[in-house]
Amino acid sequence: MGSIYGLTALGLTIIFGVLKVINFAHGSLLMVGMYVAYWAIVFTGLHPYISLIIVVPVMYFFGFYLQDIVIKPIFKAEKDVREPITVIIVTTGVWYILDNLTLLIFGPQYRGIQDNPLRGKMIEFGEMMISVPKLWGFVAAVITAAAVYWFFQKTRMGRAIRATSLDREAASLMGINQFKVYNVAFGIGTATAGIAAVTLVPFYNIFPTVGVLFDIKGFIIVVLGGLGSIGGAILGGIIIGLIESIGPQFMTATWTEAIVYGLFLLVLFVKPSGLFGVKYDW
Template sequence: MVLQIISNGILMGFIYALVAVGLTLTWGVMDITNFAHGEMLMVGMYTAFWMFELFSIDPLLSIPISTLVVFLLGVLLYKLVIKRVLGGSGLTALLATFGLSMFLKNLAQFLFSPNYRYINGAIVTDKKIVLGNVILGLPQVVAAVGSIIMTLIIIYFINKTKTGKAIQATALNRDTALLMGIDTDKIFAITFGVSGACVGAAGALMSSFFPIYPQSGGLYSIIAFVIVAMGGLGNIKGALYAGLIIGLTEALGGFFLGTQFKYALVFLIYLIVIQVRPKGLFGW
């Protein structure tokens, strides 16, 4: 039984990690606390939903589509809004992203009504994997595997490609990066887009087993904030490990203390970890 809980927690942890990786990129590189992150996730979920409803494209196959859609949304939001608030204080940027979050949430409500929607009859729906005593839902397994792959792609992109190195350089020092001939404006646009791509993929992966509604992103964005701060701002590896810790805490806390306390425990774990490592697990 405990093994079952732990495996569920780990599966959920990988999905949280992917959402948090997206957030840690914008937070660490651009110093923007993106309150619209959860809403970008919601856009990813809706994209997968409408692809399935209108064109019968399975959520698994629409992952590239929703990734691309939210990537473009990220670039667009950067060009229209974020670019203008970059120079100001952190709280001004917060004001802008909060406005964005409100706008996107209510645009979804305006266009699609506040009803809960589900994807029924996707390839993975209601299938299970049985490993001894442990029964794993196929949607969760696929989502976790997909999240791992996407996270690895992001890690590869940041560490190995030229653009990724430029992003790292910009994160370290914006002005020096500019002096070295890096087009920081373009880098920021790409970073915001990649951050969107993460939640786009996560949205499509989650859409087969989570309800889709305008407020669906809210809880994940709060949890992602905690994960990012726990792992250390801008640290992808930190976000991955912290995501796993949060996933496990949620599953074990829900089992031993009752589901109503599981999120309280998640936030408590953050407060404890941050006492030992005041700048997050991998922060410096």
């Protein structure tokens, strides 16, 4: 479960790292991804994980154009500011609009995919039980993180994205089209939310406000792992996941939330840049 939190946080951290914007709509993007995956699986009868070939491109372009059409104009209006506040407000607006649109279109019902080959699959070692879809979630998180890392390090576009994230103006001077970079970064961030959605769909419910549950955890993880750090997002996710699954064995489940938030505060006090954050960025 922690790795799926990590996957959600990964998209958030990519978008933050590049755009320097906290994307409040990220949970909603995850929710959109879950609905896309749900309908893709229900209509085509595909194996849930094969629906990735539909969900990822759909989500990529959804993110790409969301950035291009909705967020870019605001960005242009605020181009002199390093961390544009209004964009954050716009993403909050996008969050509300997406959640309520889904509520209008699909209603508040809870959906789950009944007949999928992964549902309820377990690997048993005596007393230990591991959920198969969650195990695949972990694999997906590691592969995605590795792929994103490779993309940022090795490809031309990836380098352009990193350059822009370091210094927007200098990158522009070098002939990088910063808004294209933003679109692509937002698209990648949304696509990772799509991957997280696909790994969730086999065992989790789909409903319009599902994103909120993952949103808050995503923020905590991103801060914990260090804003903008890919490895940090995954590791932060695993840490939170471990606290959530081991904690309740020793105390009531409600306490784990207190621990998670306590840890969050502790990290903010001791190492505000997060476990893997880069100091000079602050």
